[in-house]
Amino acid sequence: MTILKKNSVSDAVIRRLPRYLHKLTELYERGIENASSNFLMEELNISATGIRQDFCNFGEFGQRGCGYNITKMRARIGHILGIDEERHLIIIGVDDLGHALLQNFPFEQNGFRLEAAFDISQSVVGTSVHGITVKPMTELERYAQHHEIDVAVLTTPQVATQDIVTKLIELGVRAFWNFTNVEVPSVDSDVLLENINFADSILHLKYRILND
Amino acid sequence: MTILKKNSVSDAVIRRLPRYLHKLTELYERGIENASSNFLMEELNISATGIRQDFCNFGEFGQRGCGYNITKMRARIGHILGIDEERHLIIIGVDDLGHALLQNFPFEQNGFRLEAAFDISQSVVGTSVHGITVKPMTELERYAQHHEIDVAVLTTPQVATQDIVTKLIELGVRAFWNFTNVEVPSVDSDVLLENINFADSILHLKYRILND
């Protein structure tokens, strides 16, 4: 009998873990070895109680009376987030944004390896960015049959996105990092979708500019 | 006596408004004129009750028995988000990502006008992207004295970010759209900060890949 490994830690907590990780790395680089929840509160603008509550989800992190050891905590949170588990990704669409990601985003640092790039446009196919040669979309299917694709990064034009997602799901892709403005609709519950939506973000900022 | 116009609508609600706006625009383009909360639920994966509750914050939107008129609702949500209120922004850092934003992001569509771009690198200063000529950082101060800067878009290298933010705040900038991985620390409560953090996002995806 298989038991569905149900994630009991709330999404809100998980969303904060990368912020902890990043801050701990910064403190480590500053040469700080130990931090109390109160100190972290000031650094992160999260209440000390909240921080302790978050860590508590994953067992004991600190030492009563002495705070948290930064090296140890960093390793542990990194492990929870799976930084040490490498996953493969491909990128679809090598326009400016795709190019920026290929060129500058530290995939390795986050436990990913960008293995291939695809584009439909003749002007970019065959060019090489950061060591990756852009393939034509026509090769996608063949590529998928011979390589494991853990994540597809979507930096495609709006209109093309839905079809590409459908195609990729058919080809077995189960996770998407979506930079397009498209709401990919209720895909199967076993498909993961992480959106980065610039327009949503700037509209939220506009609202606050007008109302705060 | 001035009354502090306290925003009584929760942040969670406001974060959903851009999604509503976007979906309504799509439905409009599909030629659909009316939608019930149940229909929107299917389109957006937000419960029908939740949708009605959200709209209820801003007065009556629909017509009992008939649902919501798409054109009217779209205009209203757009107005709440201030799409019709133009604000000016500048971008600091014209690397690949900055370039991508300049070139492709529909600022006007979201009620913004990108007025100037700054960079420190000799190789981009003086070049022109999408009609904007990149200025050297040394001109920032003079520029700020003569123009209104409502938002500064940050696509700067990590190390430079904090100093640039401090400088911009001195120059009177009160809102930032931050694409760097830097946690800009507890700035004054009258300074707005909207973060887009690629690393946080992809680590969250990684966690779900490993745990879902």
Next chain:
DNA sequence: TAGATTGTTAATCGATTAACAATC
């Protein structure tokens, strides 16, 4: 031991969901 600070239970607060009267 005294002071500091965690880990964790309990209390509070806020957001989501359910229910239903109002009304098209």
Next chain:
DNA sequence: TAGATTGTTAATCGATTAACAATC
């Protein structure tokens, strides 16, 4: 009128905050 669907109050659920015993 009957059916549909909103607007809104009440109930539930979950997340944040407070409190404090455990312990370094």
